[in-house]
Amino acid sequence: MSSAQLTAAAAAAEIQAGRLSSEELVSACLERTRQVEPTVQAWQFLDEQHALAQARAADDKRRSGKPVGALCGIPVGIKDIIDTADMPTENGTVLHKARMPRNDAAVVAKLRAAGAVIMGKTVTTECAYFNPGKTRNPHNPEHTPGGSSSGSAAAVAAQMVPLALGSQTAGSVIRPGAFCGDYAFKPTHGLIPRTGVLMLSRTLDHIGMFARSIEDLALLAEELVGYDERDPDTRPRARMPFRAIAAEEPPIEPRFAFIKTPHWERVDADAKEAYGELVESLGEHVEEVELFPSAREAWDWQRTIMEAEMTANLQPLWREGGERLSERLRALIERGREMRALDYQRALRSVQPAIESFDELFTERYDAIITPPALGTAPKGLGATGDPVFCVLWTLLGMPAVTLPLMRGANGLPLGVQLVGRRHFDARLLRTARWLESALR
């Protein structure tokens, strides 16, 4: 077995025990990349020598006997809207071609502090909106990998890298994660600082991550969360022991709320059947729960907030080079420019009451919500990245969400199961996810 197939946790243990060097691991990942990248096209920027130099530096540090971080020598792919001071960050637009950030994003700095190797920059859709990049689904190159974190999702799935970072404003982590058969995780809004990441929407933007096990999601999340005074939505908090909690057995067997949402009718027939069987197999552990009526408007609120805030944030880009933006992005900004402050504020104010309604649901009965991550498996074609409709509610409310590659569609492509947890119960969500994964095995 190539070390490129190892989970991050397994590789980190090998490295820390001195049985594997980071150079070997990164070399194996680069070797794998040479094989599959011509088809998958996950990378926007990858300098093999620079990755290997970081790997050797990690090995030197470990060999020197100095204490090393939890990710010592582990390569991580970084979505190309996340700034790196040593590599270009192009935000998926020709307008930012060869843009060199002055500083690392907060999350990149955290990864480096934890000893990680910043492998390269992964393909994003244009400005993390809907216009696709070049990436293809590793399970079938005629199908979309999803977006906007297309390259990160595909690189992890194709075993080019064990871990990767993405971002989600609508459904840009959970959807590509599900389409590519990854484990993908979007923690509670405000847990991971977004400083140095292309800002689309302060209210909606989240950092998320891709891995090949729940343990790896916990390992990575534990390094990324934290207060950053430059991100006004982060707060000083005690460190959350993601790995320890995710590894525990739940003290009592969890209960799930299966929520179809008002968009269930649009789910593919084979996926509907698969979720039906999943719910059936969970027996008494799951109950179908109707979404409370006010939440039915949440899709409109999310669109209103996203359009208003993206318009304000992308205004400089639109002014400088609007004609080099895709028609779809330009249309969003033109709609956003007409939006009224009253409608924007109304959407913003709807968020807190909805959060409180869900808090009650969790307090009263359930450990997690089960819901599809998308309408089905990755759609055929590379001209679109699929519909985020099954993610936007949880993004709007900043609730932690994880997708698990537990099923397959009729076409053989991965079919994810999305679990959504209570805000700030992130580690418990991963613990519940691990229980579910074991229960279904």
Add this chain to the structure above:
Amino acid sequence: MSSAQLTAAAAAAEIQAGRLSSEELVSACLERTRQVEPTVQAWQFLDEQHALAQARAADDKRRSGKPVGALCGIPVGIKDIIDTADMPTENGTVLHKARMPRNDAAVVAKLRAAGAVIMGKTVTTECAYFNPGKTRNPHNPEHTPGGSSSGSAAAVAAQMVPLALGSQTAGSVIRPGAFCGDYAFKPTHGLIPRTGVLMLSRTLDHIGMFARSIEDLALLAEELVGYDERDPDTRPRARMPFRAIAAEEPPIEPRFAFIKTPHWERVDADAKEAYGELVESLGEHVEEVELFPSAREAWDWQRTIMEAEMTANLQPLWREGGERLSERLRALIERGREMRALDYQRALRSVQPAIESFDELFTERYDAIITPPALGTAPKGLGATGDPVFCVLWTLLGMPAVTLPLMRGANGLPLGVQLVGRRHFDARLLRTARWLESALR
């Protein structure tokens, strides 16, 4: 001398020493009220028996030997946009006539916890905007008391009550405080929780206060600041020892920046002269400082934010009974409904950089800014409350501001001096204010 003339700190000391009862103090204040209220018209609601019952309860508690709060037995006037569970809160509009809140506002609960007597509700302009109530200036009833905290400013000035609460979204504490010859103080945005107060603008609304000495402002502020999870702009913080710090001598003599702002030309001639003399008398302690260029737009930003947020907050009132609102308030809401989300967001985003520019000014050289609180003394006439133009910048940036009744205009009416401090250096601002007051005596 009537005990109604005592400062709150002096009265509190007398009460705690058993030399004065709250019942005597409140009786004296009520007696004074009977004399001057027919002219001043500061109160929207005042139930003498209810005030006296609270006073007797405070006396009983003190006599029982139980520990009492810093405001034990001290009567406080409450602006009638601040909810009281035991008195109506009408928000200055006939649409809320006889409205009985279910709960005390957070600040009222804090006052009760500190032992204060909630004397009554003071007149506010309509919804704390510009349409005046019935109150007149105690120094000359043909002149406005200023607004929107008209009754609170007038009640303290007329010695009907030693302390009163107000609120400021543009200039509604500092301006009436200056017009009535009070000491008035608006602490840093987010220090005092606004739960249970008519919300006009989350970004701009501040609780402020009126007193007859700096020591009293410190005494009152110390009881009001605090974290409240229901006000998202408050934060858990260590308790700020307002009284102790305000009473200290500054370790080095303070330096002041005299800022005329772009609106200096509109200041009354006699006031210009008075401020000129003030600056001259401070000699080396003061330097005239030009406002940095970007701050010149702050007046537009404040108006944009105020109109957008007031429109959203007053929407239910406007829908239910728009025709019972004043023309001026209706016009604001109608303008606000047309505002674009883009312009609103742009204004919101301008705030932080301006705060940082002022932080530099303080770090480099100055302890406080000296600037007029208004265009001059209280204007003649009761149809308007004067112009907040000299307050809106500091309100927008959430900086602490205090006005001191140190001068008089050519017409013999009080002329205030506004000091503005660095955000979160509130107690130091009061210390600096005390130094200035002594230096000018």
